[in-house]
Amino acid sequence: MRKIIHIDMDCFYAAVEMRDNPELQNRPIAVGGNSARGVLSTCNYLARQFGCRSAMPNHQAKKLCPDLIIVNGRMEVYKAVSQQIREIFAKYTDKIEPLSLDEAYLDVSDCELFSGSATLIAQQIRQEIYEQTKLTASAGIAPNKFLAKIASDENKPNGQCVISPDKVAAFVENLPLRKIPGVGPKTAERLAKHGFNTCKDVRASNILYLQTLLGKQASSLFHRSFGRDDREVQVSRIRKSLAVETTLAQDIMSIEEVKRVMMNLLPKLTLRYKKLEGYPIVKQGVKLKFSDFNQTTVEMQSQTINEQNFLTLFSKALTRANFRKIRLVGLTLGFADKSQSHSEQAQLTLPIV
Structure with a gap:
């Protein structure tokens, strides 16, 4: 489900x-x-x-x-x-x-x-x-x-x-057909002329009869009237980054506490990255939000998830704290476009001078 x-x-x-x-x-x-x-x-x-x-x-x-x-x-x-x-x-x-x-x-x-x-x-x-x-x-x-x-x-x-699974049938039963995506004003008017105003009306009919009114749209409408939809969420955008972060129950200040939080986040970042399909890493970063809600992010170019790089970035980020405590810690990865050539990716990962 x-x-x-x-x-x-x-x-x-x-x-x-x-x-x-x-x-x-x-x-x-x-x-x-x-x-x-x-x-x-x-x-x-x-x-x-x-x-x-x-x-x-x-x-x-x-x-x-x-x-x-x-x-x-x-x-x-x-x-x-x-x-x-x-x-x-x-x-x-x-x-x-x-x-x-x-x-x-x-x-x-x-x-x-x-x-x-x-x-x-x-x-x-x-x-x-x-x-x-x-x-x-x-x-x-x-x-x-x-x-x-x-x-x-x-x-x-x-x-x-x-709409919880056990409430689907009751919710859909009296749903006006005009609220169903794809049922425009003209289609709704045509259905109403034949006695179809709610999903309950469609349920009492059959796909063959609906096809005489709607053609190919009939099957979709019939299944929607029962609350059925098997379509998956389609990921259609290019991912540019990945981030994991945590808002702390209490603000912290010491370097050791911040490092401990980072070490807890690192496995989560690694696990989420492994679930992605071949996104080439070009940079990694650290985000800190301070007790006054201002935040800072520092990044460096990298082609892997490098623990030592994160420690270096944390040290740099902490210099900006100015005695403020930390309320949020985050780790980020930046990705190159998977369609880029190796030479283009290499240009993106040149050392920072």
Whole structure:
């Protein structure tokens, strides 16, 4: 039984703009081109109360909400924030399927944190996202991708919904078909004309009859109506790094204590690296977060997991403590693109002068 989390950022682009410009707080805003022919990329929840939505023409949105503020998008900023969020995901699982900059599936079936509780893992991920980006995320937790995606929309914004295996049948039974991904307005209308409004209606029918209405889509809809989805989380991004870290129960200060924490993390880093398929190491690093929540990272080029290198990096990082205690210790590896040639990789691993 898989444990799938679907993380969906809340009005992501608009939320970033409100975060970076306090004057936009508590005002209806949308992100998109300012031209009359432009369309909205997204809008905040206040604008949605007026009926504004993504892909809506600007002029139509302005009619619905005359006070709507439309700001130009900053894609490079959104990409940078999205990368921050992906790095948080990677602390909990290697099985990540990004759907866009603001949402992703995570398979946490093998994650042992929080005694393997996907509910608590999702809660912690959302908390870390907020702590690091000041943005909120919603989550759906379920045995498969289909249900997790639907669940993530149930308690938006800044909430999560859990569909445990024993609750799947009851949850799906009265689910409106229009909520199933792939069932658009026209398909929903066509199904409704034939008496299909909920999953319960589909269950009472059969695939052959549904095929006369939907063609190839019939089989998928029939299985979804029972909550079935065997699709695996597809890792579709190039991994650039690997990190393990721990937040300490009590802040520490002595070099020996820090080294002891590092030696406990090193086997975990090694084990996680072995699970990857041939990622070439080009650097390793150490991260320390201090008692005042400031942090530092030091790195050096390396082609292997080298214990002595980590000790050297720790010594350098500790010189930046300035009598501050340490609350978090982390080890990192940086990878080259697996498609690079050996000569390109060699250039990346030249000694630092």
